[in-house]
Amino acid sequence: xxxxxxxxxxxxxxxxxxxxxxxxxxxxxxxxxxxxxxxxxxxxxxxxxxxxxxxxxxxxxxxxxxxxxxxxxxxxxxxxxxxxxxxxxxxxxxxxxxxxxxxxxxxxxxxxxxxxxxxxxxxxxxxxxxxxxxxxxxxxx
Amino acid sequence: xxxxxxxxxxxxxxxxxxxxxxxxxxxxxxxxxxxxxxxxxxxxxxxxxxxxxxxxxxxxxxxxxxxxxxxxxxxxxxxxxxxxxxxxxxxxxxxxxxxxxxxxxxxxxxxxxxxxxxxxxxxxxxxxxxxxxxxxxxxxxxxxxxxxxxxxxxxxxxxxxxxxxxxxxxxxxxxxxxxxxxxxxxxxxxxxxxxxxxxxxxxxxxxxxxxxxxxxxxxxxxxxxxxxxxxxxxxxxxxxxxxxxxxxxxxxxxxxxxxxxxxxxxxxxxxxxxxxxxxxxxxxxxxxxxxxxxxxxxxxxxxxxxxxxxxxxxxxxxxxxxxxxxxxxxxxxxxxxxxxxxxxxxxxxxxxxxxxxxxxxxxxxxxxxxxxxxxxxxxxxxxxxxxxxxxxxxxxxxxxxxxxxxxx
Numbered sequence: 001x002x003x004x005x006x007x008x009x010x011x012x013x014x015x016x017x018x019x020x021x022x023x024x025x026x027x028x029x030x031x032x033x034x035x036x037x038x039x040x041x042x043x044x045x046x047x048x049x050x051x052x053x054x055x056x057x058x059x060x061x062x063x064x065x066x067x068x069x070x071x072x073x074x075x076x077x078x079x080x081x082x083x084x085x086x087x088x089x090x091x092x093x094x095x096x097x098x099x100x101x102x103x104x105x106x107x108x109x110x111x112x113x114x115x116x117x118x119x120x121x122x123x124x125x126x127x128x129x130x131x132x133x134x135x136x137x138x139x140x141x
Numbered sequence: 142x143x144x145x146x147x148x149x150x151x152x153x154x155x156x157x158x159x160x161x162x163x164x165x166x167x168x169x170x171x172x173x174x175x176x177x178x179x180x181x182x183x184x185x186x187x188x189x190x191x192x193x194x195x196x197x198x199x200x201x202x203x204x205x206x207x208x209x210x211x212x213x214x215x216x217x218x219x220x221x222x223x224x225x226x227x228x229x230x231x232x233x234x235x236x237x238x239x240x241x242x243x244x245x246x247x248x249x250x251x252x253x254x255x256x257x258x259x260x261x262x263x264x265x266x267x268x269x270x271x272x273x274x275x276x277x278x279x280x281x282x283x284x285x286x287x288x289x290x291x292x293x294x295x296x297x298x299x300x301x302x303x304x305x306x307x308x309x310x311x312x313x314x315x316x317x318x319x320x321x322x323x324x325x326x327x328x329x330x331x332x333x334x335x336x337x338x339x340x341x342x343x344x345x346x347x348x349x350x351x352x353x354x355x356x357x358x359x360x361x362x363x364x365x366x367x368x369x370x371x372x373x374x375x376x377x378x379x380x381x382x383x384x385x386x387x388x389x390x391x392x393x394x395x396x397x398x399x400x401x402x403x404x405x406x407x408x409x410x411x412x413x414x415x416x417x418x419x420x421x422x423x424x425x426x427x428x429x430x431x432x433x434x435x436x437x438x439x440x441x442x443x444x445x446x447x448x449x450x451x452x453x454x455x456x457x458x459x460x461x462x463x464x465x466x467x468x469x470x471x472x473x474x475x476x477x478x479x480x481x482x483x484x485x486x487x488x489x490x491x492x493x494x495x496x497x498x499x500x501x502x503x504x505x506x507x508x509x510x511x512x513x514x515x516x517x518x519x520x521x522x523x524x525x526x527x528x529x530x531x532x533x534x535x536x537x538x539x540x541x542x543x544x545x546x547x548x549x
Contacts, residue, residue, distance in 0.1 A: 002492075003488070003489060003492050003543065006488065007485075007543070037500065038484060038499065038500040038501065038515060039500055039501035039505070039508065039514050039515040040484075040514075040515075041514065061514040061515075062482065062484075062514075063482035063483070063484035063485050064482060064484075064485050065484070065485075066484075117488060119488075120484065120488060123484060
């Protein structure tokens with residue numbers, strides 16, 4: 001187990017300089033999710049319309065992995081159709097299982113190392129679960 | 142006592158984790174088990190296993206003797222007046238739920254008060270929240286001092302003539318605060334309230350005398366005191382337990398069952414519905430034997446020295462924030478390392494073979510009070526040595542270097 005497999009430079013960059021951190025003024029969907037076992041929290045806002053995620057921002061507290069993952073996720077889903085975003089969430093689940101799906105937003109692939117740290121997988125998936133839930137709520141509207 | 146020699150009695154501690162000899166500093170979550178406890182469990186299943194209080198056969202008698210013998214050990218260990226005052230439970234949580242679910246619901250009515258503190262573990266907070274909601278009683282909190290301790294004058298002010306139950310932990314699993322239980326029991330009794338103590342973090346580390354503390358209820362878990370998981374005990378004063386209704390019904394706890402009415406066994410069995418945790422109780426008995434052979438006073442002194450040693454070294458690390466009082470604290474140190482999230486701290490420490498806890502430690506209200514979303518915690522026990530503390534400090538320095546370097 002090598003720490004550098006987990007904490008790649010691109011992850012630390014997203015952690016230190018998170019993309020899309022903040023709140024949307026007119027977020028049409030807001031999802032609050034937390035990880036009750038460790039206290040990580042995310043509040044994800046998505047502006048959606050016509051089956052497309054137009055914008056996404058997040059606030060929250062968490063470790064480097066959970067915040068970097070939220071940063072990458074929001075960057076990756078902007079402008080994507082719902083089914084494309086959901087497919088990405090599936091790909092991300094597979095990435096956490098040790099598979100090697102490719103992502104258009106390549107930074108995400110840096111999180112592949114999390115797979116070797118099973119205790120941290122739930123940190124990485126929190127933001128993606130929030131996105132999945134937000135789109136499900138958006139589809140119902 | 143010689144911690145290095147004691148460590149050898151714990152097979153699990155003799156292993157490498159991630160290429161380093163394991164340093165286990167998470168005993169406040171669960172302790173490791175000595176070989177004598179493991180052998181007792183093995184022998185029980187190999188030689189004596191049977192159901193208790195039922196069979197006429199020899200194994201049934203042996204299992205019953207072992208189970209009830211363990212109850213005697215628990216009673217003597219915490220100085221209960223009799224074995225009737227010791228109820229085996231699944232652990233501290235179940236024990237507290239029995240007090241909150243039976244006693245508190247029987248005695249509380251609207252206008253009454255239940256008094257707790259903000260340092261409580263969820264398992265000594267939610268049962269009281271629920272009991273307050275169910276009865277219309279008011280839940281009140283004794284405020285915390287800046288270092289997390291409580292003042293007797295605040296206890297005196299919060300506990301009133303309307304208070305029916307005071308519930309608090311003896312030792313905080315986050316702050317290491319040791320509460321003045323005996324003094325608060327006196328205040329509670331003077332105002333006509335009963336006091337229920339969460340002993341999960343105290344029983345493994347110090348001598349407990351429930352008669353001297355004069356607490357009305359006291360809950361403990363075996364797995365934090367070198368025993369197996371899944372077993373604990375509730376101590377309650379006999380006159381209180383006698384008047385309490387069971388909250389679990391089934392086999393074992395009944396006296397006479399009719400189609401529409403049933404009656405209960407006498408204490409302590411009326412609270413032990415179903416086949417009890419026989420092997421667990423036997424394992425708890427073995428853990429008590431083990432701890433008593435070493436001596437609880439010795440263990441407490443060892444942990445105090447070790448904690449002072451570790452605190453001294455940890456304080457010298459830049460940007461470290463240590464929570465809780467610096468004096469009179471139990472053998473655990475909760476901290477945060479600058480901006481590095483405790484999960485990241487725990488992962489780097491784990492890569493160095495050092496096991497600590499990271500998260501909210503089942504104390505979300507306390508985390509909010511500390512203004513921290515999470516913390517890291519190193520907790521010591523009788524098998525930890527100064528070398529373990531050194532390894533922790535070295536790993537913390539590495540963590541700082543790693544994150545400073547990676548982020549910078």
